[in-house]
Amino acid sequence: MKNMATYDLMETIRNTNQWLGATAYSIGSYPITGLAPNPFFQLLAAWGEVTERSFARMIAKPDWNIHTVVCADGRDHIVSVESEVERPFGDLIHFKVHGRKIKARKVLVVAPMSGHYATLLRSTVASLLPDCEVYVTDWHNARDIPVSQGKFDIEDYTLYLVDFMKHLGPDVNVIAVCQPAPLALAATAYLAEEEPEAQPRTLTLIGGPIDPDAAATDVTDFGRRVTMGQLEQYVIQRVGFKYPGVGRLVYPGLQQLSSFISMNADRHSTAFYEQILRVAKGQAADHDKHNRFYDEYLAVMDMTAEFYLSTVERIFKNLEIAQNRFTVNGKLVDIGKITSVAVKTVEGSKDDISGPGQCVAALDLLTGLPDEKKANHLEEGAGHYGIFAGKSWRNNIRPLVLNFIDANAGNTHAENVAQLKSV
Incomplete structure (x- = not known):
């Protein structure tokens, strides 16, 4: 795993999902879809909006917003x-x-x-x-x-x-x-x-x-279960060519995020499902509770x-x-x-x-x-x-x-x- 290809593969997957979200939002929001009484297009646009925002946040450093x-x-x-x-x-x-x-x-x-x-x-x-x-x-x-x-x-x-x-x-x-x-x-x-x-x-x-x-917690149990060799083999990668730290060995933020989410996968799935429904119904806002939390939670950094x-x-x-x-x-x-x-x-x-x-x-x-x-x-x-x-x-x-x-x-x-x- 300690090579640039796997690091860039994760970035490619993230970028592709961001693009898919933007595409779905554009298609679902196209004016002619208003002629169709089926709510499919509203749900498509809502899914696209939430997906694009979520995957875009993963490489953004949040602002302090204390003015x-x-x-x-x-x-x-x-x-x-x-x-x-x-x-x-x-x-x-x-x-x-x-x-x-x-x-x-x-x-x-x-x-x-x-x-x-x-x-x-x-x-x-x-x-x-x-x-x-x-x-x-x-x-x-x-x-x-x-x-x-x-x-x-x-x-x-x-x-x-x-x-x-x-x-x-x-x-x-x-x-x-x-x-x-x-x-x-x-x-x-x-x-x-x-x-x-x-x-x-x-x-x-x-x-x-x-x-x-x-x-004992899940964190300490994980620390006891894995060996240092396993950690180095499976989670350490080299930064790809897109960033100034190219070649540096890191524990990638995207990989960390997958671990964070897996610890409470059901809760996160429910949160995103409910947010998509709120967006489709016009009940969501740019800085609502969901976005305030996940704009920060999804913004991860490499160590x-x-x-x-x-x-x-x-x-x-x-x-x-x-x-x-x-x-x-x-x-x-x-x-x-x-x-x-x-x-x-x-x-x-x-x-x-x-x-x-x-x-x-x-x-x-x-x-x-x-x-x-x-x-x-x-x-x-x-x-x-x-x-x-x-x-x-x-x-x-x-x-x-x-x-x-x-x-x-x-x-x-x-x-x-x-x-x-x-x-």
Whole structure:
């Protein structure tokens, strides 16, 4: 499978289905079909519209679509996305709110690199903007990165986080969502030993696989069943000639998407069937609930082969984070060296990706951290998505995280608040 032909075959299939959808929509929408009383043509056009949109989204990077935010003065303030640090495999971006004083809470949201773009956290970012200065890790699609830029594995990812934290300074509060939770913990431990003064003030880990063996899920079961040789043989491919990363070994986004959909195939089939009927009846809209969800869900990105394989092998199979044996550039990263960073874990009781128990395992690894600087929250009834972007996040978890940040902000935060009140 590790050749360009299979990568281009998937792109050809995607492109063909997009074309078929566009063709069906055009035929079904042709004016003369209005003379036929049979609803076949309406259904044909509806199927074509939904199909074309769905397959077109698979190669598009979504926009953040966060244009304004309402501030304490009751006015809408313009939001612009600005690059703070630019790197080949990912940038540090800042959501700058124009016309308001700098917020005392400085938050770095570490987005997952697990098949979707950082925009998957759009609602998370939007909910934090009124109260925080928000920075986000914006990872790049591996297909667009030339081979000349070299490799990118979980050690490189960790060092990227180290550099981003150092750039933002010691008053930053890190929130790592899902996949990057163990690596954000490792990056903090790395700083604790190498540059203690550059450590973040707080670290919040949301639904991450710190110890995958703590709770069985379909993800952990898959990690145990397959061998590294099987993964490399059947899922790793080379980027085709269409993209700047031609020749780079990747885990293709389209292949990842097929895995995502297969996990809940019946639910997705029903969703698309119902959307086609809504379009045929004229009840759908460009930004309705279905399109808002699937425009993001279907937009997938390639991961470098070395990042994907090292994640499976070192995080899930060898349990290097869970057993405090993780190394960066040959140097052991001792999580027990973290002694001053307040750490909070958040889990959902119905999380089927990172089951409850996997994330809270981080607190046991923090042997050098006082108990008063550790916290955990289990959200009853919440699934994986809900703990960082759904109703549970908005109503319960977000306020708890902000309170945790404030409670451990130290003198610097208090001084910033006093300065803001005096303005």
